[in-house]
Amino acid sequence: MKELVVISGKGGTGKTSVVASLATLAPPRTVLADCDVDAADLHLILSPTIRHREDFVGGSRATIDPSLCIACGQCVQYCRFDAIHPAPDGKTYQVDAIACEGCGVCERFCPAEAIDFSPAVNGEWYISDTRYGPMVHARLGIAEENSGKLVTLVRKKAKETAEAKGLDLMITDGSPGVGCPVMASLTGADAVLLVTEPTPSGFHDLDRVVDLLQRFQLPAMVCINKADLNLELTAQIEAYAMKRGLQPVGRIPYSPAVTEAQTVGLSVVEYGDNEAASSVKAVWERVAQFIESLN
Numbered sequence: 001m002k003e004l005v006v007i008s009g010k011g012g013t014g015k016t017s018v019v020a021s022l023a024t025l026a027p028p029r030t031v032l033a034d035c036d037v038d039a040a041d042l043h044l045i046l047s048p049t050i051r052h053r054e055d056f057v058g059g060s061r062a063t064i065d066p067s068l069c070i071a072c073g074q075c076v077q078y079c080r081f082d083a084i085h086p087a088p089d090g091k092t093y094q095v096d097a098i099a100c101e102g103c104g105v106c107e108r109f110c111p112a113e114a115i116d117f118s119p120a121v122n123g124e125w126y127i128s129d130t131r132y133g134p135m136v137h138a139r140l141g142i143a144e145e146n147s148g149k150l151v152t153l154v155r156k157k158a159k160e161t162a163e164a165k166g167l168d169l170m171i172t173d174g175s176p177g178v179g180c181p182v183m184a185s186l187t188g189a190d191a192v193l194l195v196t197e198p199t200p201s202g203f204h205d206l207d208r209v210v211d212l213l214q215r216f217q218l219p220a221m222v223c224i225n226k227a228d229l230n231l232e233l234t235a236q237i238e239a240y241a242m243k244r245g246l247q248p249v250g251r252i253p254y255s256p257a258v259t260e261a262q263t264v265g266l267s268v269v270e271y272g273d274n275e276a277a278s279s280v281k282a283v284w285e286r287v288a289q290f291i292e293s294l295n
């Protein structure tokens, strides 16, 4: 099984709509993994039917039992994250669940054993069916950390699903940015498709992602979405990408059909004949050849 990870470096490049089109065009023996767990939206186009749902336990969190707390204040001294404050009654202390980083130090030093440090549910993950095959996706709770861990879990479950069903391609909608979640999206992948746009911020973020990719030494391609918005910058990005060892696999023009398709829950390829759809098809052919060429 080979895994293609699609990343963008920044939000708003249209990465997820490209992924949805690739899912439409890929052979039936494909599993999808949505690793954009902080703002998952692939499901809006692919309308998955959930077949399996499980809690995601990404870490532990402290809570103080007010009936045991003797208000000594030691936990406040030990908490490096300023997550413990006086309770509204002024007689005990309480933990700010959002600020708590789950280090567990307070529990160790509480003389009254008033602090519970138990695994916390941080979100949910799902195995679903879509009209283009199985998809593994997830939802991280609001203000929850550990998205890197959840990304790793989603990819692991997608791989297990592929093995169980005898599928030979995995398309992963990677996390945005250059931090821990995107690194968790890339580790052990076979190929990467970078979707960017011809804007100064798109170029800047591409530069940062290419630095990251070189650390992973992964075979990588680049595709420029909304390419006709600035053809000069598009050409500069392609030249830059080639210099850094990425293979340009095509340009997708700006088209209102992309948004129109999304509003009715379709990929642009399914929406009908339009320029963006033809360009995405050409991109997919080059991507498929590139993946095929990997041993």
Ligand code: SF4
Pocket: 064, 068, 069, 070, 071, 072, 073, 074, 075, 076, 093, 109, 110, 111, 112, 113, 114, 115
């Ligand atoms: S260390 Fe324990 S007893 Fe002391 S204030 Fe904190 S929770 Fe209460």
Ligand code: SF4
Pocket: 061, 062, 078, 079, 080, 081, 082, 083, 084, 095, 099, 100, 101, 102, 103, 104, 105, 106, 107
């Ligand atoms: S677990 Fe760590 S971060 Fe959370 S309240 Fe305790 S000391 Fe602070």
